[in-house]
Amino acid sequence: MSWLSNIGMREWLLICGVALVMVVLADGFRRMRNERRGKIKMGRLGGGFPENGIAEPFNSELPNGGARVVGRAEPSFTEVDDPYEMADVQAFQQALDTHHNKHASRDSGGDSAQRFVSEEQLLVLHVRARNKQGFNGTDLLQVLLACDMRYGDRDILHRNERAGGAGSLQFSVANMVEPGTFNLEDINSFRTPGISFFMSLPGPENPDEAFECMLETANCVVKNLDAELLDEHHQIASVALLESLRDRARDFATA
Numbered sequence: 001m002s003w004l005s006n007i008g009m010r011e012w013l014l015i016c017g018v019a020l021v022m023v024v025l026a027d028g029f030r031r032m033r034n035e036r037r038g039k040i041k042m043g044r045l046g047g048g049f050p051e052n053g054i055a056e057p058f059n060s061e062l063p064n065g066g067a068r069v070v071g072r073a074e075p076s077f078t079e080v081d082d083p084y085e086m087a088d089v090q091a092f093q094q095a096l097d098t099h100h101n102k103h104a105s106r107d108s109g110g111d112s113a114q115r116f117v118s119e120e121q122l123l124v125l126h127v128r129a130r131n132k133q134g135f136n137g138t139d140l141l142q143v144l145l146a147c148d149m150r151y152g153d154r155d156i157l158h159r160n161e162r163a164g165g166a167g168s169l170q171f172s173v174a175n176m177v178e179p180g181t182f183n184l185e186d187i188n189s190f191r192t193p194g195i196s197f198f199m200s201l202p203g204p205e206n207p208d209e210a211f212e213c214m215l216e217t218a219n220c221v222v223k224n225l226d227a228e229l230l231d232e233h234h235q236i237a238s239v240a241l242l243e244s245l246r247d248r249a250r251d252f253a254t255a
Helices: 002-006 009-036 089-108 113-118 137-146 207-224 239-253
Strands: 121-129 157-162 166-175 194-201 227-230
Touching (some): 121 239, 157 207, 166 207, 194 207, 194 239, 207 227, 207 239
Antiparallel strands (some): 121 227, 157 166
């Protein structure tokens, strides 16, 4: 151990510095590995997505005053603090069937506006991938997050009236495949044939604006991920159908 006595103060400081750097690097690696379990890494939205299948930026396709591009490098996947006043994803089809029955009864019983707005409804749109392999989870999530959708309650995505998840709920997006959830832990290998957009009425503070935002967000997925827009019966959404949904949202806006 006589060699230790030959080491000066300068050498000791150098050794301690190297050891400190190694400790910091090890701690940083550990933190980064833990964060990856709960986050999806994204590049900055303003420059597009050069590493995925989206060939061009889609910022210009987002609606004015509707779907918003959020100026942040990474999305936040924190749980939404306020509970959502909407049906459970697993009860989505039941609610949709109930809506069909009410809608049929209303059509056969007259055109009373009061009766129309007094019933709870779901406005539904589906987006189905043209590719038989379905949507890639990472690409799909990037598009939805760019439209200010947030992962939260019941493991699906939601969009609120104001940026950052503030304000009343506008609409939600669920996986078309039961149980309708998105698993962020396995998002890189996640695939689905389609997704479902749905808005509960009454619900949003401005339902007509909320519907326009939902439609534009769905069209953003259609344009960027080679998909098709469907109605609640999984048929191609016609102009007349979209106008009908728009009118129903307006009725609640003026109620």
